[in-house]
Amino acid sequence: MKDVLPYFLFFIFVENVLDLFFEEDLSWNDSFTSVATGIVSKTWDLLLAGSFIAAFEYAGTCYMWNNYRLLDYATDNKLASFLCFLMVDIAFYIDHRLTHEVSILWLGHVQHHSAEKFNLIGNLRLSFLKIYRTWTYLIPMGLVFPPQMLFFHLQANNIYQFFLHCKYVPKLGPIEWIFNTPSHHRVHHARNPKYIDMNYGGVLIIWDRILGTFVEEDEECFYGLVHPVNSNDPTWIQLHYIYDMYLKWKQQTTWSHKFQSLLKGPGWRPGSPRLGFIAEIPEPVKGDSKTRIDPPVASSLNLYVVVHCVMVIGSVFVFMTKYEKDNTNKVLALYLLLCYLSITILGRIYDRKKYAYGVELFRLLFLVAFTWTNEGSMVQFLRSICVASSGFMITKIMEPPESILVRA
Known part of the structure; x- marks a missing residue:
């Protein structure tokens, strides 16, 4: 998935440019929360047992195929690959439907539906709990399909679903009889009563048509949870x-x-x-x-959150690339924990929590002190941003609470 990430970011950028011209009700809060929730999900995956479970999932599938496979065929068999594609997609349908229809499983999917806007960036609202569920059906599939084939189709399925969240794609005619499309997925994300718990498909929509969970998009969709979360804090999400x-x-x-x-x-x-x-x-x-959606904050705070969110995202990418394979590296845990706390504090600023300013000031001063002996040019530049931001936070601490709202 890392190989396609630049392409995902490109399409997210293009969609956001289109939003500037065509979106009547832009919400920086909602976009920030989507990014922040994705960062928190990935951080918890690495800090908790997510990476271990992912390794167990793949190793278990390999073990099943190598020792107990029920069929013996070449790993490039075209018919087997097609059947694997179908099995991965129906498995996704069943798993997806269960997460909507069983309350305790909804705990691992509700995050994805918490966005009030339907867009590509909303893909980032993923639960860190998903990996604790998928192994239960992927490992048994190793009895029939080789791991490289199985995980290829799993990744392809996930990549396809990214583009289902594009709000600018209209209905696609006869293609929609068989394949899941953005129109069908808009229905799935909608909170309109007639659309609730419908259109669970991944790549194919035929499972919904066969099993009675299909609804055509024939009225405007309104997004988000029936009962909104009312928070931009990714931890609370x-x-x-x-x-x-x-x-x-x-x-x-x-x-x-x-x-x-x-x-x-x-x-x-x-x-x-x-x-x-x-x-x-x-x-x-x-x-x-x-x-x-919470009312917008002052433009200066919007700019502040965007700048520091970009800094956090950059930190996550750098340390994932440099340290992820070194599971014993304590620096990884420290930096990911710091990134997690940083993004949570920024969410609280968007929630207009007055105490968040004091906590943010402490975070900035800690970063300055922590990097004080590092003479790298990039570190010095980022440290200067933190120093300037500290002054900005001090002014915010001294302001009355109502000043953080956008001025008419």
Whole structure:
């Protein structure tokens, strides 16, 4: 996936340029939160057991194929490759549908649907928990398909799905009878009652058509969760549903209902169908996203967050490239932890939390002190930005809270 990342970034850039001309309601907050959530997801993958699980997933698939495969054929067999493509896609459909229809699995997917805008950058809103689930069906598939074939189709499936999030692609005619398209995926991300829990497909839409989960896009789509998160903090985006599940568990009066609250749909409650009452979901209205997304902050704060977000992203790429293969390197853990804390603080600034300024000032001063003996030209440049930013933060600490809102 690293090989295609530059192309992803290029298309994200092109879409954002188009937004400047065609998007009526730009939201820097929402875009920042998508980037930040992606950084947090990757950081937790590396700091926790995500990398180990990924290695276990691949090693387990290799072990199955090398020792217990049910079929023996050349790894470049065209028919086997086509069947593998179909199996990966139906496995994705089943996994995707389960994450929507089982509350405890929704915990590992709700992040992806939390964006109020539908765009390519929203792809970055991924859960760090996904890798803890996919091995359960990928390893058994090693009984039939060689690992190189299986993981090729898995990566190809993921790359294809990136482009499903392009909002500027219209309906594509007969192609949509078989293949999943941006139009079909817009439906999947929409919170319109008629679109809830529909169009789960990855590359193919035929599974939805066969299994009764297909809906055509025939009315304007409104995006985001039915109950918005109301936060730009990527940590809260990742974990808020744990708190929601806890509250729902606590509200139940019997043990049966408590466990049903985990194993049935997120919208379930005692007396309702398994997935809840669709009729209880409010109909969205045009312009309501302005009440669901925090109002914009002052331009100076927008610029500040963008600059420091770029610095954090650069740090993540540098240390992933330089240290990711060295699992014992403590510098990796330290820098990733620092990047994670940095991006979380920036999210809190977007949430207009007054305490975030003091924490951000401490972060800046720590970075200056930590790099003080480093004489590299790039480090010196970044350190000068941190020094200037410290002065800016001091002025923000001294301002009244309402000053952080955009001025009319």
